[in-house]
Amino acid sequence: MDKEKLEEELKKIWNETPHSNSENTKEASWEEFRSKAFASKKRMFKPWRYAAAAAVLLFVLIGTGIYFNNEPLSETHLVVAKNVIENQTSKIKYVVLPDSSKVELSPNAKIIYGDNFALNRKIEVDGLVYFKVTKDKQHPFQVFCNETTTTVLGTSFIVNETEDEKVTVELFEGSVQMNIKGQDQKWVLKPGEKFIYANQTASVEEFNRFIDFENEKLAVIGKYIEENYGYKVVIPQDYLNQKITIRINKKEDLKTIVQLISEMYNLNFEINENLKQITFQ
Template identity: 40%
Template sequence: MKKEELDKQLEKLWKKKPAVQNPKLKEQSWEAFSAKAFVNPSRRIEKVGWQWVAAAVIMAMIAIGSLLVYQNNPIQQVNVFELVENTTLQVKRVELPDGSIVELDPFTKLEYAKNFKKHRTLKLQGTAFFQVEKDENHPFVVQCDKTTTTVLGTTFTIGQRAQENVRVRLYEGSVRMEIEHLPKNWVLEPGEEFIYNHRQVNIKPFERFIDFENANLIEIVTYIESSYHYKIVLPEVLLHQSLTLRINKKERFENIVQIIATMYDLKPVIDKEHKTVHFHQ
């Protein structure tokens, strides 16, 4: 290679701004490189010329900078996903790495990043109920077809019945709805349902509570068992007592257990492994 061409390439490499890197790591990398590359610096420079040595140094620093940026850039890890699929005819309950709970309807798929605590973004195909743990620094985002639902901490359902047909029901908290390629967004309040159907948006109220008027406790127990798939064991003497009670249809299970325990002065024992709750006097 002619000297003029080599000088031009070296000048181009020298002006190229390397990626920002940790000074300490840069110094360590340089020492390791120089120990191997310059066993006898004076003889090497004399043999190959200063241009080749400078070129090797610049290329090494660019390579080291790129490696450090790759190793320290969390975005490189976001594209590694976990896939959860419910192939059964029953609701599948899943606990996400951040403590949030998802209940997947039959034949529903959920995909999320392995480093989910830092990047709480999911892709949903089907219908699911979400009980989100609050984290103001890491918003919880669900992508379903062309819609994006963003929350901080709340309970809601998302259902996709067909392409471009998505329904979101908000039970607690607040969510912001966005649609691909549209500049507008919608903020839902508890008790509102967002419907996206063939490029049209409709927001309407829905009944998020179930009321029991002078009902026997056994009726409420039957509802809880069918909704949360736990076996409830109460003292027999209480089952036929009547009461009036309003329950959020997507109330946290632990809250319902505590309500019953407080009303009848009982001590609940929840067995998650066997899906049972025993109330003791």
């Protein structure tokens, strides 16, 4: 490819990059690049020179946001090196983050976080996601959803963003602080409170974080575990109709519930993670 053709092709690629600045700025940037890569001095043709120019352009294209925009990165783009986890199944997806925090993604939910997450615990959310956060006072855990920010040290809560951009945060344990982009006001939630942000209006309400089983058959508890935790529960036939009265935190750790049933009925249990099955005997 001759010099004129190569120059034409490179400028075509250059102009296809995102318009983060004005056309005048892009044109000035191109002329500066062109003057260096295609100097008019007479010299022997060296193919490697144009290959190097193409390589420089490729580097510029990869880092377009930095090359065309010298302004500092916006605070809204907090996740740079992205790890994206999305639940494209019809069941809850369980994820353990690099800091050992646990996440449950409902169908169609998505989370995005950076490569240095253990030191910079910032995460973006789309959809319905439950968090059980590992305590780390030196590195606050922040969840960004639409225009809201949830800041925690160690707790369990649900963040949900619906298609109409309504954000709901329900707190089950611990404490969280809520912020809205562009506002100085802060909301600190207590367990059993939920924060709602819709149509640029924020409110805090109470919600029932427990589920009560009063004089229910043990088989009903087994079904509850299957539907909410995704584990099949096998209970001895003689115990299926045994009655139980119990209050459970809706986001209680599964093993805590299983141990409680085991102690109440003097049953042994086995949790098979491969089969996703709990067997009482």
